[in-house]
Amino acid sequence: MGMSVDSFxxxxxxxxxxxxxPTGIALVDKAQxxxxxxxxxxxxxxxxxxxxxxxxxxxxxxxxxLSVLLTLSRSEKQGxxxxxxxxxxxxxxxxxxxxxxxxxxxxxRLDASEVRSMAGQLGIDLSPEEAxxxxxAMDRNSDGLIEFSEWAEWYAARxxxxxx
Ligand SMILES: [Ca+2]
Ligand SMILES: [Ca+2]
Numbered sequence: 001m002g003m004s005v006d007s008f009x010x011x012x013x014x015x016x017x018x019x020x021x022p023t024g025i026a027l028v029d030k031a032q033x034x035x036x037x038x039x040x041x042x043x044x045x046x047x048x049x050x051x052x053x054x055x056x057x058x059x060x061x062x063x064x065x066l067s068v069l070l071t072l073s074r075s076e077k078q079g080x081x082x083x084x085x086x087x088x089x090x091x092x093x094x095x096x097x098x099x100x101x102x103x104x105x106x107x108x109r110l111d112a113s114e115v116r117s118m119a120g121q122l123g124i125d126l127s128p129e130e131a132x133x134x135x136x137a138m139d140r141n142s143d144g145l146i147e148f149s150e151w152a153e154w155y156a157a158r159x160x161x162x163x164x
Pocket of ligand 2: 142
């Protein structure tokens, strides 16, 4: 899909180059924006699908269990409540394990580079700008970082369990 979007864009660019009209350039800008939007939405779909799949990306070793406990207890102190999102405790733990897996620098937040690397591991290569756009979709308080509770809320909203 990424390939076909890119080649579609390349084809449009050639056409616009031949006409050299302002409308042609506007068409390319539009196509570029559409390509970005498609990739961002593909990445969000891939992330949601990964969250739908039970079992962590990492093994259930002691260290990752510890990350899960830390992530959950930090979030609960900030008011996170799995039951309010229609999630069981084990679903929340699975989500926390995945969060910890992609939180590369262990600061309990996902930044745009971590979102980019997560999407990449799920087979969607995003530009830094696209990763930022994907992050914005999940960053509910707009501080540029995804906290675990925001990730869980985004996921629950996608599943229709809480209002978006
Ligand atoms: Ca992080
Ligand atoms: Ca945030």
